[in-house]
Amino acid sequence: GAGVSQSPSNKVTEKGKDVELRCDPISGHTALYWYRQRLGQGLEFLIYFQGNSAPDKSGLPSDRFSAERTGESVSTLTIQRTQQEDSAVYLCASRGQATYEQYFGPGTRLTVT
């Protein structure tokens, strides 16, 4: 079956531009997570969606970051007015209801020049 997919796989953007990253979770997975991994560093939690509940946005680093998810489908992570420190791999993961195991997508490598 299909795993978690993310697009684009790579994105190069100029400082100050907005970017939108997409995550398609595994069908039926109610939980969806966004993480960031800067070069040489560990993963950082950004945001968590669980069904129709209010998302946990506690990991978003600034108000330039936002994410949306409609129901249990696709999620988009938007970064406005990108800065060089936003350069990282952005990873999405999804999880089914009956398990704590998270399934990760391949990530989007964002480079802000």
Add this chain to the structure above:
Amino acid sequence: KNEVEQSPQNLTAQEGEFITINCSYSVGISALHWLQQHPGGGIVSLFMLSSGKKKHGRLIATINIQEKHSSLHITASHPRDSAVYICAVRSRLDFGNEKLTFGTGTRLTIIP
């Protein structure tokens, strides 16, 4: 001090050696995960533990809740085991949102 610390940061071993990677954490947790990140970046979940020990093939994970410590062991290591191994914990304080806090990973290289 990070909530989750792994050791060693880097480990190089010969094929066939027994490998141990350690993870210590400072918060009360409800579960601990071990993840494998391949050189291409893909992340695979290996184990989720809340107590005791789990085994899958050549991989064994143990956790000691009282000591706030977990180990990941690889028996008969093989070059294809070369990857970054990541420990992540789910804090008891984050009940209901399943947020994970990650260690910085252990880069394992197995030489043929």
